[in-house]
Amino acid sequence: SEKFSFSDELAGKNVLVTAGGTQEAIDPVRYISNASSGKMGYAVANAAVSAGANVILVTTKDNLPLDSRINRVMVKSSNEMQKAVEQYFDNLDVLVMAAAVSDYRPEKIAEQKIKKTGSYLDLHLVKTNDILFELSKHKKNQFMVGFAAETQNLLENAQNKLNKKKLDMLCANDVSNKSIGFNSDNNQVSFIDKSGVFKKTDVESKTSVAREIIKAISEKI
Numbered sequence: 001s002e003k004f005s006f007s008d009e010l011a012g013k014n015v016l017v018t019a020g021g022t023q024e025a026i027d028p029v030r031y032i033s034n035a036s037s038g039k040m041g042y043a044v045a046n047a048a049v050s051a052g053a054n055v056i057l058v059t060t061k062d063n064l065p066l067d068s069r070i071n072r073v074m075v076k077s078s079n080e081m082q083k084a085v086e087q088y089f090d091n092l093d094v095l096v097m098a099a100a101v102s103d104y105r106p107e108k109i110a111e112q113k114i115k116k117t118g119s120y121l122d123l124h125l126v127k128t129n130d131i132l133f134e135l136s137k138h139k140k141n142q143f144m145v146g147f148a149a150e151t152q153n154l155l156e157n158a159q160n161k162l163n164k165k166k167l168d169m170l171c172a173n174d175v176s177n178k179s180i181g182f183n184s185d186n187n188q189v190s191f192i193d194k195s196g197v198f199k200k201t202d203v204e205s206k207t208s209v210a211r212e213i214i215k216a217i218s219e220k221i
């Protein structure tokens with residue numbers, strides 16, 4: 001209500017957010033991953049529930065504050081993340097893929113811990129499934145949001161991803177700014193749709209960027 005001035009822009013909407021870097025096992029005790037902290041995705045999930053949405057968070061991270069109304073699903077690998085997201089996809093209104101999904105994974109997971117025998121260890125990596133691209137084939141009315149960190153040709157790369165994955169919106173991290181790396185509490189994001197950049201945030205807390213993402217989504221759905 002107006003009296004309490006909480007927002008209800010996403011009231012009753014089913015929103016799924018992914019967060020954190022996936023972990024691709026090498027053997028029972030080792031994996032390949034990346035520096036993603038999960039903070040941006042957690043912030044988006046918290047902002048979505050504050051806006052009245054029913055929120056599921058599919059994530060590799062369990063060490064960040066999360067609103068107790070959010071249903072958290074823990075995963076490790078890109079394959080597990082894909083299965084979890086697929087399970088909910090048909091009933092979603094909004095999907096925000098803030099997770100840093102590994103592009104490659106070891107082809108085979110060694111059954112036993114690998115011993116340091118030779119001077120070299122060759123890991124044979126194969127491409128992971130592109131979760132957003134696979135989901136785009138079954139897309140109905142879901143509003144799909146991707147994230148991308150680009151170091152060059154930001155707009156061109158972003159729009160290629162937008163088209164290929166049938167995204168409605170892409171949040172491009174401005175990685176030219178050194179103060180807003182993967183583990184930072186701050187971020188600066190350009191919002192892109194099929195007509196180009198429609199908004200660029202200041203360097204702000206991830207909480208504040210998340211608010212702006214939710215606002216942009218609610219204006220577009």
Ligand code: CTP
Binds near residue numbers: 103128132147149
């Ligand atoms: N993504 C995904 N499945 C993957 C890889 C990425 O769903 N296997 C999603 C990410 O969660 C993100 C978006 O696709 O929302 C863009 O990820 P990005 O890494 O920028 O794009 P890629 O298609 O992986 O291309 P590249 O890394 O070569 O730039």
Ligand code: CA
Binds near residue numbers: 101102103
């Ligand atoms: Ca990638």
